[in-house]
Amino acid sequence: MSTVGIHDLELATTHHVLDMADLAEARGVDPNKYVVGIGQSRMSVPAPDEDVVTMAATAAAGIVERHGTDGLRALLVATESGVDQSKSVAAFVHGMLGLPTTVRSVELKQACYGGTAALQMALGIVAREPGAKVLVISTDVARYALETPGEPTQGAAAVALLVTADPAMLAIEPIAGVATIDVDDFWRPNDSSTAVVDGALSMGAYLSSLTAAWDDFAARGGVPIEQIDRFLHHQPFTKMARKAHMSLARHVGVKLPAEAMESGLVYNRELGNSYTASLYVALASMLDAEDDLAGKRLGLFSYGSGSVGEFFTGIVQDSYRSVRRPEADRAAIENREPVTVAQYVDLHRTVLTSGEDVDTPRVTRAPFRFAGIRGRARRYERTGSAA
Numbered sequence: 434m435s436t437v438g439i440h441d442l443e444l445a446t447t448h449h450v451l452d453m454a455d456l457a458e459a460r461g462v463d464p465n466k467y468v469v470g471i472g473q474s475r476m477s478v479p480a481p482d483e484d485v486v487t488m489a490a491t492a493a494a495g496i497v498e499r500h501g502t503d504g505l506r507a508l509l510v511a512t513e514s515g516v517d518q519s520k521s522v523a524a525f526v527h528g529m530l531g532l533p534t535t536v537r538s539v540e541l542k543q544a545c546y547g548g549t550a551a552l553q554m555a556l557g558i559v560a561r562e563p564g565a566k567v568l569v570i571s572t573d574v575a576r577y578a579l580e581t582p583g584e585p586t587q588g589a590a591a592v593a594l595l596v597t598a599d600p601a602m603l604a605i606e607p608i609a610g611v612a613t614i615d616v617d618d619f620w621r622p623n624d625s626s627t628a629v630v631d632g633a634l635s636m637g638a639y640l641s642s643l644t645a646a647w648d649d650f651a652a653r654g655g656v657p658i659e660q661i662d663r664f665l666h667h668q669p670f671t672k673m674a675r676k677a678h679m680s681l682a683r684h685v686g687v688k689l690p691a692e693a694m695e696s697g698l699v700y701n702r703e704l705g706n707s708y709t710a711s712l713y714v715a716l717a718s719m720l721d722a723e724d725d726l727a728g729k730r731l732g733l734f735s736y737g738s739g740s741v742g743e744f745f746t747g748i749v750q751d752s753y754r755s756v757r758r759p760e761a762d763r764a765a766i767e768n769r770e771p772v773t774v775a776q777y778v779d780l781h782r783t784v785l786t787s788g789e790d791v792d793t794p795r796v797t798r799a800p801f802r803f804a805g806i807r808g809r810a811r812r813y814e815r816t817g818s819a820a
């Protein structure tokens with residue numbers, strides 16, 4: 434059988450950005466705690482007319498423009514910041530992109546792991562029907578309450594992946610190691626717009642999940658660690674990926690060079706946590722930063738609190754340099770408009786409920802915007818074409 438995997442990738446983020454040094458100053462904390470201690474420089478902050486739907490549609494629009502919709506059989510959207518308990522983000526995005534009715538559309542959730550679950554489902558669909566294409570979108574806004582330890586680990590982004598046979602970017606190998614462990618380390622109750630977290634427990638749960646997923650990967654005949662050239666770990670903050678890398682090396686009993694994961698940290702340090710999208714932001718970061726990855730094997734660890742972890746591998750394809758889009762990815766990050774801490778606090782406090790009709794102010798420059806609520810239903814507008 435031919436290979437299956439990621440054929441194209443596009444990144445989107447928010448209109449605004451907050452500098453972590455400004456947040457540290459406002460919170461009376463040494464900026465080095467955020468910049469060095471947790472490893473974050475800035476975080477994305479959504480404008481009032483942006484949400485997970487607009488970011489998802491923005492990320493996917495470019496892929497649809499480049500590849501069309503022929504053969505597109507599914508649109509799988511992973512998020513833990515869903516905007517409705519019933520209608521999926523996928524159904525909104527399907528309409529906004531004008532996709533054919535023959536594309537099945539669904540939303541998936543298991544904290545930050547949902548994007549990897551969607552990717553595995555997409556690989557299954559394509560393996561069964563090699564001419565099929567699947568759009569997988571991971572989109573999230575990480576929100577913790579103001580003035581809590583989680584506050585500097587917020588952020589937002591979406592990553593759209595086109596999954597096909599004979600992919601141009603990354604062929605995903607069939608063996609994966611999985612660990613599902615029921616734990617209350619991080620969750621978001623239905624009546625809360627911010628997450629509840631036990632920080633220390635969550636870091637321990639993440640690392641236990643990594644070693645358990647690795648053990649399952651090894652038991653199923655996964656390649657020895659020496660045959661993995663680069664590592665990408667879920668990044669709630671970039672220091673966590675460093676901790677994961679060291680923990681995996683200790684667990685397996687080998688020395689893993691720190692450089693084997695550095696290039697995957699660049700974008701997350703700028704965007705903050707983007708939950709489901711974070712691992713795929715790291716993938717974009719690594720593919721954009723390194724020119725000699727063709728033929729190299731990447732090891733990817735996806736973690737979603739609650740918890741599910743998965744370790745899997747992929748081989749970078751020879752053509753990755755012709756399909757990656759480093760200028761566009763960097764532009765999405767660099768074109769964000771800075772906000773002051775006071776503006777960020779105002780934006781954070783504005784949580785719309787569906788009880789009243791609302792028109793949102795026009796702020797975002799993205800090709801889609803959240804226009805407001807009418808008759809309890811969310812309304813979206815297309816305002817431009819993909820970048």
Ligand code: HMG
Binds near residue numbers: 463470585632
């Ligand atoms: P905290 O308790 O305020 O921070 O919150 P701390 O005191 O532990 O310090 C953090 C680091 O900064 C430490 O480094 C300090 O030493 C260092 P470490 O020892 O860990 O290497 N530090 C300094 N460094 C330089 N100069 C200084 C300085 N001061 C301190 N002056 C915590 C940290 C991560 C707990 C908090 O931000 C939090 O609760 N975040 C949210 C939870 C989280 O991200 N958990 C990660 C694992 S769970 C996960 O990844 C899933 C998730 O993405 C959700 C999902 O699945 O949906 C979150």
